[in-house]
Amino acid sequence: MTDYDIIIIGAGPAGMSAASVVANGGLDVLLLDEQPDAGGQVYRNIKQNETEQNWFGNDYSSGKHLVNAINCNKITKYFNATVWRVEKNKRVIWSHNGESKISAASHIVLATGAQERPFPFPGWTLPGVMTVGSAQILMKSSGIFPKEAVLVGSGPLLYLVATQMIDANCPPKALLETQTLRMMMNSLIHLPKALLNMKSLIKGFMFIQKIKSAGVPRYKSVSRLKAQSSENGSIKFLFLHKGIRRSLTTKLLLIHQGVIPSTEISRSIGVDHSWNKSQLAFQPIIDKWGKTNIDGIYIAGDCAGINGSNAAVLYGKKVATKILYETGKVSFYFYTKQSLCIRTRLFFY
Amino acid sequence: MKPDSKFDILVKNTKDVNFTLFGEAVTAPKGSTLAAVILSHSGDTFRQTETGALRSAFCMMGVCFECLVEVNGNQNTQSCMILIEDKMVVKRQVGLRQIEICEND
Numbered sequence: 001m002t003d004y005d006i007i008i009i010g011a012g013p014a015g016m017s018a019a020s021v022v023a024n025g026g027l028d029v030l031l032l033d034e035q036p037d038a039g040g041q042v043y044r045n046i047k048q049n050e051t052e053q054n055w056f057g058n059d060y061s062s063g064k065h066l067v068n069a070i071n072c073n074k075i076t077k078y079f080n081a082t083v084w085r086v087e088k089n090k091r092v093i094w095s096h097n098g099e100s101k102i103s104a105a106s107h108i109v110l111a112t113g114a115q116e117r118p119f120p121f122p123g124w125t126l127p128g129v130m131t132v133g134s135a136q137i138l139m140k141s142s143g144i145f146p147k148e149a150v151l152v153g154s155g156p157l158l159y160l161v162a163t164q165m166i167d168a169n170c171p172p173k174a175l176l177e178t179q180t181l182r183m184m185m186n187s188l189i190h191l192p193k194a195l196l197n198m199k200s201l202i203k204g205f206m207f208i209q210k211i212k213s214a215g216v217p218r219y220k221s222v223s224r225l226k227a228q229s230s231e232n233g234s235i236k237f238l239f240l241h242k243g244i245r246r247s248l249t250t251k252l253l254l255i256h257q258g259v260i261p262s263t264e265i266s267r268s269i270g271v272d273h274s275w276n277k278s279q280l281a282f283q284p285i286i287d288k289w290g291k292t293n294i295d296g297i298y299i300a301g302d303c304a305g306i307n308g309s310n311a312a313v314l315y316g317k318k319v320a321t322k323i324l325y326e327t328g329k330v331s332f333y334f335y336t337k338q339s340l341c342i343r344t345r346l347f348f349y
Numbered sequence: 350m351k352p353d354s355k356f357d358i359l360v361k362n363t364k365d366v367n368f369t370l371f372g373e374a375v376t377a378p379k380g381s382t383l384a385a386v387i388l389s390h391s392g393d394t395f396r397q398t399e400t401g402a403l404r405s406a407f408c409m410m411g412v413c414f415e416c417l418v419e420v421n422g423n424q425n426t427q428s429c430m431i432l433i434e435d436k437m438v439v440k441r442q443v444g445l446r447q448i449e450i451c452e453n454d
Contacts, residue, residue, distance in 0.1 A: 034411055036382075036432055041410060080430070115412045125415075127394045127405035128355065134409035142378075142385035143360025170357055233352035233392040251392070252355040262412075 004030040004076070006323060007092050007105040009083050009265065012040020013309040014301025014316035015111030016066040021320035023074035025329040030103055031070065032081040032094055038067045040113055041133070042309040045141040056140065056164060059309075066313065086110075086269050090296050107296050107323050111316060112262040114302040117281070119153060119257040123227030128235040132256035136161050145170040146252050150237060152176040152225065153256035159207040161254070166214045173250055174217045176239060178257070181221065196348050219246070227253055261303045269294060279306055288343075290319035298323065311349035318342045352392030368437035377433055384409060384416045384429035387439075395428065396442040418442050 006022055008015045011033035019031045039046045043063030070077065078096050085093040091104045116133045123129065132151060138144050145165065151158055151172045162172050194201055211218070224240040230249055238247045260281040267273060271292040272285045283305045290298045300319040301312035318339060325335035364379035370390060377386040384406045387395060394403040395416050406416035409429045419440040420426040424447065428439075 034430065115410065116408065125402065125404065125407075127403050128392075130406065131408055134407065137409040138356065138385055138388065142381050142389065143358065144356040144385060144389045145359050147355055147357050149355075168359060170359075233355075251353075 003103045004028045004105040005327065006030070006107040006109060007032070007090075007103055008109045008111060009033075009086070009092070010040065010111035010113055010301070010303070011035075011038040011070070011077070011079070012111060012113045012301065012312065013042060013063070013066060014113070014303075014312040014319075015040070015109070016070050017313040017316035018109050018111060018300055018320040019075050019316075020066070020069035020072065021317050022323055023070075023072045025320070025324040027074065027324070027327065027329065029075045030092075030105065031075055031077045032083055032092070033077075033079050034082055036079055038070060038077070038079070039063060040309075041137070043067065044137060060140075063309075083265065086265050086297075088269060088294050088297075106327070107298065109290075109298045109300055109316075109319055109323075110265055110303060111299075111301045111312075112265055112303040113312075114259040114306055115262050117257045117260045119255045121225040121227070123229075123235075124255065126227055126229050126235060128229070128233060128251065129227055129253045129255060132157055132161050132254045133259075135252075135254050136164070139164065139168070146172075146254065148173040148250060149252040149254050150174045150176065150235075150248055150250040151254045151256070152178070152222070152237070152239075154179045155256055155258040156204065157259070158256045159204065159211065161256075162216065163207050163210045166210055166216070171214050172216050172254075174219065174248055175211060176219045176222045176241075178222055178225075179220075259302070259306055261305060263303060266292070266299060266303065269297065271297065271299070276305060281306070289322040289339075290315060291322070307349050311346060314342050314346050314349075318346075354389050354391050356389050358389055366433045366435050366437075368433055368435060368439065370439045371441055379433075381433055382409075382429055383418070383420070383431050383433050383437075383439065384427075386433055387416075387418070387428060394441075397444065399444050 005027035007030045008019050009032050011031055019029050023029050046063045081094050081096045083094045090108050093102050116131045135146050145168050149172050219241045222239045222241050226238040228236045230236040234249050234251055235253045236249050237253055261283050266284045273282045274285050276283050284299050286299050286304055290300050298319045300315040321338045324330045365376045366379050367376050395405045404415050407413045411430045416428045417425050418428045419442050421438055
């Protein structure tokens with residue numbers, strides 16, 4: 001029994017781009033997502049935020065066309081859908097509004113994206129400690145902004161959210177960075193490749209400039225982190241900085257240590273995974289087309305290794321092109337031309 | 350006394366939803382997730398674990414299961430994954446979810 005040609009799990013950048021490409025090629029798509037609307041985490045709530053707010057920048061608005069592209073009668077969409085079992089024979093078992101459903105297809109694309117890396121230290125479970133990503137979700141989906149928050153950790157999102165908070169007139173109380181000078185030196189090996197993506201380097205540089213000119217205090221190479229609950233729901237945050245034990249009291253401590261692939265579904269089906277040494281995370285083993293060791297199961301986007309939303313859009317297109325070719329919807333010529341073009345663009349990520 | 354919210358509301362939305370939050374009548378913008386409304390309403394915690402520790406929302410994207418509350422009698426509801434609705438009754442969850450055992454002869 002086959003209800004659809006393809007089931008795509010996740011309506012973020014990769015899932016949305018894969019869905020629109022296969023649907024345009026004439027395949028019937030079931031697109032499932034656990035959130036209330038399309039966009040994934042990066043383009044969360046984009047439909048509602050298209051108007052006046054410009055805190056999130058041009059990169060965020062660029063997700064609009066992806067969301068519009070999935071409004072197509074070949075794509076059946078369900079949001080607030082919980083996928084709780086995917087089988088090797090390409091059956092997907094999921095719930096929606098308290099009702100269980102079983103759907104089958106000849107191809108399944110997992111585009112489950114990424115989640116923030118757990119960043120445990122004493123006190124990280126206290127109320128008043130949240131992730132930097134969670135603060136950004138609240139900003140995007142509810143228009144509520146952290147009050148005098150302290151940001152701690154490492155990774156691009158830390159700086160991006162700090163600048164968005166500055167733009168929204170709720171600057172962070174302090175920014176604490178966990179990376180050491182040695183880590184920075186070790187990462188220099190990646191500089192030649194990073195130069196190919198000059199745009200991202202400039203963006204990062206602009207973030208730092210904005211944080212500096214806003215006068216947000218920065219503490220670098222902090223360690224020995226500890227959070228304690230203080231009076232009236234505040235957090236007392238203790239850390240070691242340049243050999244001195246310091247403390248800051250804040251209402252909200254926002255923590256971040258990069259993102260890792262969301263591999264719950266791929267691991268549960270029995271897809272082979274490997275340890276990515278440079279990203280320090282497990283990721284599914286896929287070939288250059290996004291194919292896994294299980295026939296008919298494909299993976300696209302950050303759930304196959306962290307490359308960011310722009311790359312995820314391209315990975316989604318690549319998988320979709322492969323599936324269109326395999327189902328005889330496009331010619332070998334089209335397929336080779338298209339994939340070559342996508343792979344050339346992916347070289348820069 | 351209830352602690353102040355740790356967030357500022359910058360975007361005011363006029364479409365209001367009325368519901369009961371932790372025993373209090375609350376009005377909040379339509380389309381908000383329950384967790385976001387709890388966070389902007391006050392600095393109150395969401396739940397108490399079996400060992401007595403207080404917890405609040407952490408990831409806001411359905412991954413961590415820290416934001417569990419009781420909604421209309423359904424325990425273990427992830428408040429970050431549902432939108433608020435009129436006449437919803439939200440209670441703080443204390444301890445583990447209780448399982449009702451039906452005794453049929």
